Amino acid sequence: MPLDPALNSLGLPKPPSETRVVVAMSGGVDSSVVAAQLAEEGYDVVGVTLQLYDHGAALAKKGACCAGRDIHDARRVAETMGFPHYVLDYENTFREAVIDEFADSYLAGATPVPCIRCNERVKFKDLLNTARDLDADCMATGHYIQRKMGDLGAELHQAADAARDQSYFLFSTTKEQLDYLRFPLGHLHSKAETRALAQRYGLSVADKPDSQDICFVPNGNYAAVIEKLRPGAAEPGEIVDPNGHVLGVHKGVIHYTIGQRRGLGIGGLADPLYVVKLDVDKRQVVVGPKEMLATRRVPLREVNWLGDDGLTDMAEREIAVKVRSTRPPIPAILRPISQTEAEVELMVAEEGVSPGQACVFYAPDDSRVLGGGWIWRGR
Template sequence: MNSLGLPRAPGDTRVVVAMSGGVDSSVVAAMLKKEGYDVIGITLQLYDHGDAIHRKGACCAGQDIHDARRVAEAINIPHYVLDYEDRFRQEVIDRFAESYLSGETPIPCVECNRSIKFRDLLKTAKELGADILATGHYIVDRALPNGKRGLFRAADPHRDQSYFLYATTPEQLEILRFPLGELKTKEETRAMARELGLSVAEKADSQDICFVPEGKYSDIIERLKPGAVAPGDVVHIDGRVLGQHEGIIHYTVGQRRGLKLATGEPLYVIKLDAEKGQVIVGPREALATKTIRINDINWLGDELPGPEGMEVAVRVRSTREPRPAILRFTENGAEAELLQSEDGVSPGQACVIYDSEDPRARLLGGGTILRNEPVITKIAV
């Protein structure tokens, strides 16, 4: 077996590397080339920051493409740039805007991995005769006793990206590889980049959502959906109208800052009602949720939960650790019953499922969080 788990010599194994222009994917391409694999680099043109902020010459995507091309030239591999802007707009950006307008808090990185990188790019890799598609994500893939492949949390808990990769299918896992998952710190990656002589060794990590310059996602939504952002009432869970808002897209469940309410009590966003155009607020305890309803399930486990449910750990935000829960499948998806209530469970976010709370736990899949009723249910009607 070679280092990618295939029964052949590296030189007889063609690997397409998704090269973003950053240090992680550049290291993957360079280390695989050094090991003797037949490496091809592909960079996706997904968006144009210059267009996004109405200011030409501000195309960060163009700089990333330039950096990826320089790395490919330095390590002497073929490099292709594919124009995926139209499909990225349809599959990711438009869905992102529609989700926010419906009162959800979406995760575009999950949809990008699901519909662009691990569907469309995977298809292109196969057309190029690739045996493997490798990326710079921090997650561990390994062979399971049953002969299939599984995903596990990365060695570095601060870099672990399993939350964003729950939608990877078993079929995709057969040819996907993530060589950086066992690295314990980002500094190890940068040290490898310096050792390999890569020009991007000190390049800063990307921040925020790639197509949202300066983190102002509301500006993008208002430009994509002109006239769709409407003002409405800010309503307390006891029914009192406390004020006005300028559009529910400016709020997310669990938010406290920026409410601009002079009530003398700390209030949090409990729910966003897109149909009524209301931002519903209440005390912190009203954020508590114990039952999370999930749809669009992607399952990577060996067996489905039985009628009595399965003991798992679930993660409701990328910045939180998995919490113990009982998972049950339903006719319309699944329910996760938390052993302890969780605050700020937001519709549109992912509920990601692991086999335990262990830092190196196996990823069992996940789905999209539906609207959940909090423990305090006195919501304005």
């Protein structure tokens, strides 16, 4: 709650009843609780669910984000709490801005993170603009991340619950977007608290399981989706060692990721081997010992900087970074090259750093998110 009594719980200077909030509703428990909580507090809530693809098509899976069941669940929550709910058709936008790039990046040997692009190009861009068109004062989501007011404006901070923190997927949020966004769940210390709130509001989604996969990738099978999107993409080739010696054959580079050990089909060797490089042009999967995965220098592009000063104001600065969503931040040095490019030097080498993934920046001494960038070429 804000300290200034003149502000409401969303930090705006008027009563909740005069404050319109668009809530991005996926049909899951998190965004449903946000909408229900704000409605109970008396805000003028408008729920919006995006239909991102045809939920009857082969790409979608039962229970996927924004598929048919989720649209139904979001609508039911709106009916329960008594606020309007709209479904917007964003299929073309989602395919062009997220799915096509996902397929092309994968074909190029990268390991893309489409959830970041969806937040960046769809939810926090087109949907945010729609919220403004609806005369909303702000847009709220169910993401586990915190928005705090600093001396120079709104800041992005990690969630109170480290196990639920989604800051890795929101690093590209701009300062302008952050002024308009709200994240009411970021202060909670466990998912159990969220589900307890859902029970208290009588929501039908209180016990709904969390989605574990990318919404348009059934059962986490990336390769199957790529083959549907890009027929003929799974061309066979050679599995080679770093010196080019052929160790076996594969059924397509798209079936492999950097750091992969299992399922290589080259058993019988004395030491375990890992995928250390994907050579798309030669259709080769390069394998080597684990130490070849170690990386300290990470080149970045499309950098988004959320610090108080300018990115290039300093030649280098100490920060902490995540190169994978599931790992804690580690010490690093950030060296800007331009307003959108930089290099990160990790103090301790990380394994399996791959082009297409994100490198997210954090303040070294607190929970603040300072932005991040996209890893764009091999070690």
